Amino acid sequence: MSCLNVPMVDLHRQYLHLKAEIDAAIHGVLDSTQFVLGPEVEAFEQEAAAYLGTRFAVSCASGTDALTLSLRAVDIGPGDEVITTPFTFVATAEAIRHVGAVPVFVDIDPDTFNLTAEGIQRALSPRTRAVIPVHLFGQPVDMEPLMRLAGARGLAVIEDCAQAFGAHVHGRRVGSFGTTGAFSFFPSKNLGAYGDGGLVATDDAALAERLRSLRNHGTAAPYTHTEVGFNSRLDAMQAAVLRVKLRHIERFNARRRAVADRYDAALAHLPVTRPARRTGHHVFHQYTILTERRDALREALREAGVASAVYYPVPLHRQPVFESFCRDVHLPNAEAVAERCLSLPIYPELAPETVDRICEVVAQAL
Numbered sequence: 001m002s003c004l005n006v007p008m009v010d011l012h013r014q015y016l017h018l019k020a021e022i023d024a025a026i027h028g029v030l031d032s033t034q035f036v037l038g039p040e041v042e043a044f045e046q047e048a049a050a051y052l053g054t055r056f057a058v059s060c061a062s063g064t065d066a067l068t069l070s071l072r073a074v075d076i077g078p079g080d081e082v083i084t085t086p087f088t089f090v091a092t093a094e095a096i097r098h099v100g101a102v103p104v105f106v107d108i109d110p111d112t113f114n115l116t117a118e119g120i121q122r123a124l125s126p127r128t129r130a131v132i133p134v135h136l137f138g139q140p141v142d143m144e145p146l147m148r149l150a151g152a153r154g155l156a157v158i159e160d161c162a163q164a165f166g167a168h169v170h171g172r173r174v175g176s177f178g179t180t181g182a183f184s185f186f187p188s189k190n191l192g193a194y195g196d197g198g199l200v201a202t203d204d205a206a207l208a209e210r211l212r213s214l215r216n217h218g219t220a221a222p223y224t225h226t227e228v229g230f231n232s233r234l235d236a237m238q239a240a241v242l243r244v245k246l247r248h249i250e251r252f253n254a255r256r257r258a259v260a261d262r263y264d265a266a267l268a269h270l271p272v273t274r275p276a277r278r279t280g281h282h283v284f285h286q287y288t289i290l291t292e293r294r295d296a297l298r299e300a301l302r303e304a305g306v307a308s309a310v311y312y313p314v315p316l317h318r319q320p321v322f323e324s325f326c327r328d329v330h331l332p333n334a335e336a337v338a339e340r341c342l343s344l345p346i347y348p349e350l351a352p353e354t355v356d357r358i359c360e361v362v363a364q365a366l
């Protein structure tokens, strides 16, 4: 078979598709010379809040910062435990350590790869102060039972929505259930900037105010600093790009779902586990299968010129950085999934015929 040359994401193709709008938006920022925060950023925050269905959206410099700022804003710190998933990007738990709290990893549902309310319930201790559910790969966590549990126990819920912009469940967008919803605009995300960026969504006015202060050096009024904060502001170039892309996000996510549908149909008769869609509207940041023959499949894909990726090969309770919190911690579902998971290329511009060709390679390899 000829070399297919398929990357995991193709940001260049998307840029060409949006070039006129993006170029105009960036030139608008150059003309304004208002580069950090300012009207473009405020307009994006308002549009994002309207889309997500929250009262407020406070932008910041990255998804990692959106999590850290959220934890700071709800006063999580040393002595507190924060429950989260071991099967996520390291940033989720890194944020917990940045505020001095202890991450408590709870095993995942083996089908959705996400936390469940039952799992969280079993891990509660008198020190538990917050939960960070991650809507992994774009699949929403089943938020209603989780929010009932958190409400009954007085826990803060910081939704990690880094991979799930636009996903929804129980009739609401992810990021609108928790105390806050933390988003990343890393370029490859479903809503991606042209650099780093992040956002915290919340319905709580006091929390939004605190977040605005924390992201800007703990500034309560010009040159009045009431607490130690961060330099974590979104720049106007990113806001301008994000405003353009926000107008297209529904179409982009629909295209991702169509690609996932095509993979699902073509892989149905093969010995792989396809992504579950048990909870809500999945937006397929990744299309991740489970296979017993991962190495052989990766090699066959590589030979055919098709990229693939293992998200994530080592669950967080097995990472050296969290070792001291995880002695004797065994999380069999996360460990089993980490050994078998393989993500295939998915992006809005991926052509149906290319998906078919990729599936032929998979079929041959297996």
Ligand SMILES: Cc1ncc(COP(=O)(O)O)c(C=O)c1O
Pocket (backbone or CB within 6 Å): 062, 063, 064, 065, 088, 089, 091, 092, 134, 160, 162, 163, 183, 184, 185, 186, 196, 197, 198
């Ligand atoms: C689940 C998850 N959480 C947090 C982050 C951190 O986002 P950022 O890279 O914008 O700091 C990412 C992104 O890489 C992520 O995938």
